[in-house]
Amino acid sequence: MESRHTAVPFWRDVRVLTVFSQIGFVLVLAVAANFFYSNLSTAMRQRGLVAGFDFLQRQAGFEIGEALIPYKPTDVYGTAFIVGLLNTLSVSVLGIFFATILGVLTGVARLSTNWLINRIAAAYIEIIRNTPLLVQLVFIYFGVFVKFPPVRESINLGDTFFANQRGVFVPKPMPAHTFPAWVLFIGIALVIALPLGRALLIRTRRVGLAWSAPIILFVAITVFAWFFVGTPPITFDLPVPGRFNFSGGLALSPEFSALLTGLVIYTAAFIAEVVRGGIQAVRKGQVEAARALGLGELQILQLVIFPQAMRVIIPPLTSQYLNLAKNSSLAIAIGYPDLFNVGATIANQTGQPVPVIALIMATYLALSLLTSLVMNIYNARVQVLEK
Amino acid sequence: MTTNVESVAPPRTSVGVLGWLRKNLFSTWYNSLLTLFAGWVIYSVVSQLLAWTFTAAKWQVIAANLRLFMVGPYPPDQVWRPWLVLAMTAVLLGMSAGVWGGTLRTFALWLAATFATLLVIALIVEGWERQLAIFSGKGNWWQAIPAATWLLLNLLLVIVGYFGTRGRKAWGRTVILAWLVSFALTIVLLQGFQKNDLVPEVSTSRWGGLLLTFMLAAVSIVVSFPLGVLLALGRRSQMPAIKWFCVLYIEVVRGVPLVTILYMTQIMLPLFLPGEFRLDNVLRAIAGMTFFTAAYMAENVRGGLQAIPTGQAEAAHALGLNDFLVTLLIVLPQALRLVIPTTVGLFISLFKDTTLATIVALLELLGVGRSVLAQPEFLGLQTEVYVFVAAIFFVFSYAMSYASYQIENALGVGKR
Numbered sequence: 001m002e003s004r005h006t007a008v009p010f011w012r013d014v015r016v017l018t019v020f021s022q023i024g025f026v027l028v029l030a031v032a033a034n035f036f037y038s039n040l041s042t043a044m045r046q047r048g049l050v051a052g053f054d055f056l057q058r059q060a061g062f063e064i065g066e067a068l069i070p071y072k073p074t075d076v077y078g079t080a081f082i083v084g085l086l087n088t089l090s091v092s093v094l095g096i097f098f099a100t101i102l103g104v105l106t107g108v109a110r111l112s113t114n115w116l117i118n119r120i121a122a123a124y125i126e127i128i129r130n131t132p133l134l135v136q137l138v139f140i141y142f143g144v145f146v147k148f149p150p151v152r153e154s155i156n157l158g159d160t161f162f163a164n165q166r167g168v169f170v171p172k173p174m175p176a177h178t179f180p181a182w183v184l185f186i187g188i189a190l191v192i193a194l195p196l197g198r199a200l201l202i203r204t205r206r207v208g209l210a211w212s213a214p215i216i217l218f219v220a221i222t223v224f225a226w227f228f229v230g231t232p233p234i235t236f237d238l239p240v241p242g243r244f245n246f247s248g249g250l251a252l253s254p255e256f257s258a259l260l261t262g263l264v265i266y267t268a269a270f271i272a273e274v275v276r277g278g279i280q281a282v283r284k285g286q287v288e289a290a291r292a293l294g295l296g297e298l299q300i301l302q303l304v305i306f307p308q309a310m311r312v313i314i315p316p317l318t319s320q321y322l323n324l325a326k327n328s329s330l331a332i333a334i335g336y337p338d339l340f341n342v343g344a345t346i347a348n349q350t351g352q353p354v355p356v357i358a359l360i361m362a363t364y365l366a367l368s369l370l371t372s373l374v375m376n377i378y379n380a381r382v383q384v385l386e387k
Numbered sequence: 388m389t390t391n392v393e394s395v396a397p398p399r400t401s402v403g404v405l406g407w408l409r410k411n412l413f414s415t416w417y418n419s420l421l422t423l424f425a426g427w428v429i430y431s432v433v434s435q436l437l438a439w440t441f442t443a444a445k446w447q448v449i450a451a452n453l454r455l456f457m458v459g460p461y462p463p464d465q466v467w468r469p470w471l472v473l474a475m476t477a478v479l480l481g482m483s484a485g486v487w488g489g490t491l492r493t494f495a496l497w498l499a500a501t502f503a504t505l506l507v508i509a510l511i512v513e514g515w516e517r518q519l520a521i522f523s524g525k526g527n528w529w530q531a532i533p534a535a536t537w538l539l540l541n542l543l544l545v546i547v548g549y550f551g552t553r554g555r556k557a558w559g560r561t562v563i564l565a566w567l568v569s570f571a572l573t574i575v576l577l578q579g580f581q582k583n584d585l586v587p588e589v590s591t592s593r594w595g596g597l598l599l600t601f602m603l604a605a606v607s608i609v610v611s612f613p614l615g616v617l618l619a620l621g622r623r624s625q626m627p628a629i630k631w632f633c634v635l636y637i638e639v640v641r642g643v644p645l646v647t648i649l650y651m652t653q654i655m656l657p658l659f660l661p662g663e664f665r666l667d668n669v670l671r672a673i674a675g676m677t678f679f680t681a682a683y684m685a686e687n688v689r690g691g692l693q694a695i696p697t698g699q700a701e702a703a704h705a706l707g708l709n710d711f712l713v714t715l716l717i718v719l720p721q722a723l724r725l726v727i728p729t730t731v732g733l734f735i736s737l738f739k740d741t742t743l744a745t746i747v748a749l750l751e752l753l754g755v756g757r758s759v760l761a762q763p764e765f766l767g768l769q770t771e772v773y774v775f776v777a778a779i780f781f782v783f784s785y786a787m788s789y790a791s792y793q794i795e796n797a798l799g800v801g802k803r
Contacts, residue, residue, distance in 0.1 A: 018625070018626055021626065021629075022626045022627070022628040022629060025626075025628055025629055025632070026628050029632065036659045039658070039659055039660060039661050039662075040658050040659055042662070043657070043658040043659075043662065044658065046662075112421075113411070113414065113418070114411065114412060114414075114418050114421050114422060114425070115411035115412055116412060116421075116422050116425040116426060116429070117421055117422075117425050120425055120428070120429065126785065127781065129784075129788075130735075130739075130780065130781045130784035130785045130788065131739070131777040131780045131781050131784070132739035132740070132741075132742040132753070132777075132780055133739070134742040134743060134745070134746075134753060135742055135753055135773055135776050135777045135780065136777070138753070138757070138769075138773060139769070139770070139773040139774070139777065142760075142769040142773070143769040143770045143773055146769075147769075322642075326643070326644040326645075327644065329644035329646045329647065330644075330646065330743070330746075332646070332746055333745070333746055340644065340646060340647060340650075344650065347654070353654045353655060353658075354655060354658070357647065357650065357651050357654070357655065360643075360647055361639075361643045361647055361651075364642060364643045364644060364647065365639060365642040365643055368641075368642035368643075369642065
């Protein structure tokens with residue numbers, strides 16, 4: 001009996017089957033890859049396309065509407081690509097920042113006991129979540145920003161902020177020579193205030209004190225330093241309406257403003273739902289128990305709800321951040337020169353779509369992995385705090 | 388002294404309208420302030436919106452291009468085919484409502500109400516009748532059926548379907564089968580055959596408008612479903628070669644924007660395929676959306692697979708089933724049931740993502756909107772067109788997320 005048991009024919013042996021099916025799978029993949037590759041090389045030969053990344057060294061020869069680094073059409077394609085990448089990064093980082101603020105506010109409003117506030121937040125969330133981002137973007141750009149009045153009739157907010165067909169004009173912060181010294185003071189203030197807050201929270205468990213004392217200290221040091229360093233460390237260069245255009249200030253193009261507005265409004269609606277879900281995931285009993293132990297409302301929020309809600313919120317929040325960064329590629333629909341838009345132009349001009357698309361995809365992939373990495377580190381910290 | 392403990396009515400300030408107002412709007416001083424502020428915001432927004440909708444907005448741009456918005460460049464004399472597909476959907480929805488009731492009945496009711504409203508408009512308002520007449524082509528009688536007749540037929544079909552199957556649970560399987568058949572039939576009917584006079588070929592490059600939006604989303608989700616299941620199973624496989632291939636595919640696709648994938652399939656798919664094998668740009672867009680959705684579908688299915696207790700598979704193994712049968716008969720049926728709500732969610736986002744096809748020059752709903760705005764007589768009407776497009780997306784997405792919520796409750800998925 002024993003010998004019959006071991007004598008499984010090899011075609012029914014799981015180990016053998018496993019090995020063979022994997023070999024078969026890899027073979028199929030290899031054949032498919034070979035098929036596609038031979039088609040690709042034939043097609044590329046027929047169309048006179050060449051592989052490789054040599055084109056990155058060639059002169060680009062096209063204008064880019066806005067660039068964070070100096071760029072002119074005589075620069076190489078590689079520089080143009082980096083200009084696009086920086087534009088994607090800037091709109092993504094600003095978008096994540098503002099979307100988080102608006103999203104958290106909306107999420108809290110959605111939980112408000114005030115019926116009217118609650119309904120407004122719900123209507124905002126439902127309308128935004130159930131319409132496509134691209135429709136919102138083209139609406140905001142072609143329906144709002146492009147239809148702003150001409151320069152002469154600019155929308156004027158207190159002579160500080162202006163909006164017209166050419167974009168949005170905001171004051172531009174100009175660091176003076178005393179700026180580094182001021183930053184040093186802010187650093188010192190942070191080094192004192194952060195541990196102070198933590199120590200107060202652990203020692204006294206009084207949330208109000210643990211937040212207000214360090215904040216007051218921080219503000220006091222910052223304000224004191226502002227006057228202490230002599231010349232104001234930051235001056236604001238206000239936009240000044242001229243005859244045909246504005247001088248001074250920081251000019252944000254209509255494309256950039258529309259893209260940022262659209263991404264923020266769209267992503268904030270999703271973040272609001274994430275925040276609401278996170279807060280609601282904290283069991284009622286937790287709050288009731290905290291109340292029974294005599295904790296105040298602020299203490300409950302900081303010590304009971306917040307740590308538990310964060311645990312639920314961080315993973316979906318990460319994927320919303322990733323979505324925002326990926327959605328910034330819709331910039332091509334409104335002509336903002338982001339990574340994808342510039343990349344598509346390069347692909348068109350060089351006639352080398354294959355390496356360009358590979359480069360674009362690899363860059364987005366790297367951005368996504370980087371964002372997940374950062375958020376995973378934060379997530380791990382939140383999870384450890386929880387235990 | 389005895390106290391009279393007869394029931395005393397609650398204070399007038401805590402019940403009724405006044406009580407509700409007090410509790411929900413004016414509970415504290417800052418809540419009152421918030422309420423007043425919110426009330427002012429709502430008033431100013433809504434009043435401006437209403438004023439714009441009924442006085443300033445030039446809705447003629449929608450009325451004049453209604454056929455374009457619905458079917459795009461689909462040949463006008465063949466519009467009876469999309470109408471027939473709609474009729475098929477109407478009767479099937481009516482039958483589903485009859486068999487299962489619940490949310491489906493609500494949907495059927497809404498659909499019937501929509502048909503009825505459009506019909507009344509078509510019959511009463513002469514201008515609208517003319518507008519709706521652009522839906523009926525010239526030629527044989529079936530090509531020239533007026534829109535009003537189609538609307539009446541659809542209305543009747545919903546009602547007949549509903550009352551024909553009401554309370555007959557046994558019809559469930561037949562109706563599900565009919566839905567699947569109707570999906571295949573829809574594609575065949577819209578596509579037609581070469582050298583056929585009754586249903587001549589209409590190449591996919593001539594599909595457009597809302598029709599194309601729906602076909603893009605539906606075909607992609609249906610094709611990506613089996614792919615997603617395979618990828619999810621592959622990712623959980625013990626065999627490293629298969630596992631790493633699946634992980635790589637899923638993570639790469641999820642890490643890049645959809646528009647890059649669409650761009651890739653538009654430009655690179657023709658390079659990868661043999662020269663004689665040509666796909667028009669609608670099929671290439673569908674391919675891109677399918678590749679994209681399959682990765683997300685795989686993650687959904689994986690979530691479902693992970694939710695099945697290992698005891699299920701172990702018990703099945705103990706009963707003598709092999710790995711393949713355990714997966715096919717025990718694990719998958721339970722897992723797929725769990726992922727229905729998330730799949731609806733995926734369909735909604737795919738439905739909205741079809742707008743990205745405009746970027747690769749397809750004439751789906753948003754693409755039609757943009758091409759309409761390029762006509763000289765409709766310049767500057769962006770607000771009207773985009774609001775209309777957004778409203779259509781909103782109606783369908785909202786209805787689907789409502790349905791998803793109902794299914795979730797019915798299956799009790801969220802409760803576990």
